[in-house]
Amino acid sequence: MVVKDLQPFTIVEDEGFRAFVKKLDPSYVLPSRKVLKAMVSERYDKAKEQTMEDLQKAEFVSLTADMWSSINMDGYLGVTCHYITPEAKMATVVLGVRRFYQTHTGQHLMEAKALLMAEWGITSKVQCMVTDNAPNMKLSTQLLHLRHVPCFAHNLNLIVTKALDETPVLNEIRQKARKIVGLFRSSCKAKDKLVEIQSWSSHQALQLIQEVQTRWNSTFDMLQRLYDQREPVAAALSNLNNDTAPLTSLEYEIIQQSLSLLQPFKLATTEMSEEKRVSASKLIPLYRMLQHKLAQKKEMQRGNQLYN
Known part of the structure; x- marks a missing residue:
């Protein structure tokens, strides 16, 4: 339990835990914190010895x-x-x-x-x-x-982050989005109002996601969640007495187009973050897939421009 759940050794001194164990088995004597630490160290030594044997093979x-x-x-x-x-x-x-x-x-x-x-x-x-x-x-x-x-996933992060930072229109939207998310994550009143509107509007009661500067996919998740919850978010903002500006329909349209473009990069990042599959052999196929998807988007954009 201590190893799997990352529990502190001091758990054996907690009053509630001691009462719980006593209820399960009154005759069981809990080890002290020092004894528990020694037990975990012994388990680690055995696991390390077995792993070293496996590595030698x-x-x-x-x-x-x-x-x-x-x-x-x-x-x-x-x-x-x-x-x-x-x-x-x-x-x-x-x-x-x-x-x-x-x-x-x-x-x-x-x-x-x-x-x-x-x-x-x-x-x-x-x-x-x-x-x-x-x-x-x-x-x-x-x-x-x-x-x-x-690291391919790290390179993807650098590429997409640079592209996002060099897109002024999207940067303005991200700034507004961060402010909206910050309001609903810091204000109990705003959060409660959003949950209330989500409940009677048949939207799943999901928290908004704040982007993290070092991970571009958090930007994707923030924009995706805002887009999915755009109706209850707009309704909640209109019922709150604050100066946080809602996103416009045009800005949501830009978000939708951006998410469509970024979706292959999101999938590639997730694929390369797995641990239980060989990933090096996926590099060239993923790279080609991203090239193909981008070429498709450019062709569609060119076609739309000609049509207009």
Whole structure:
């Protein structure tokens, strides 16, 4: 339970949990927090030993690595290993998520990754490393003498984000959309009014989604949810005493056209984010699919212009 549900060790000290366990079995003696921690550590050691045995059976492995900062701006390095089992099944194991105290230079990243590879006994098995396009990540891979594979999903994110940022009309709509979503997510009165209107207008009572600056697909989700809920949102705004401007019918039409154009990129991003399927072989088909869809859109637009 502690491992699967990410529960803190202190759960065994919680009054309600202790009463619950006593109700289930009055004779059971809960372990202390320290004992529970030792039990989890023992379970981890056994799981790691078994995983290392499995890795030794794999002929080749590939790695993915990423750096990120916590809410407290602490740096972390995460490295994941991917391999095929003797039964021809794809397997994934997290080698480590380590607090990174050093400066994020290519040399320091290389040293940290090399230590993890040596710890798990896979130094000679690694065929490539997938990372984003950050220069320090690319350099660390070069210093390890490994083949670097840029993350396709990350590249898609950069491409679509740049396209969105360079479309002034859509940027204005996104700004208005963020303000609308912010109102319904921060005001209890606005939220209650939306839920009320959703209930009697036969719309599913769904929360609006706020976009996240680092993930373009959150922009897609925000616009899609707003478009689906445009009627109750407009009705709720008209019943609220505030200065938040609703989106116009023309702006919703632009949103619809944008969603249609972005849908293939959304599908490609989702497809490349899966863990249990080999993804490298999908790169060329997905790339061709995106090219084909964009060419179709351009042809349709050209046809509409000629017709008009």
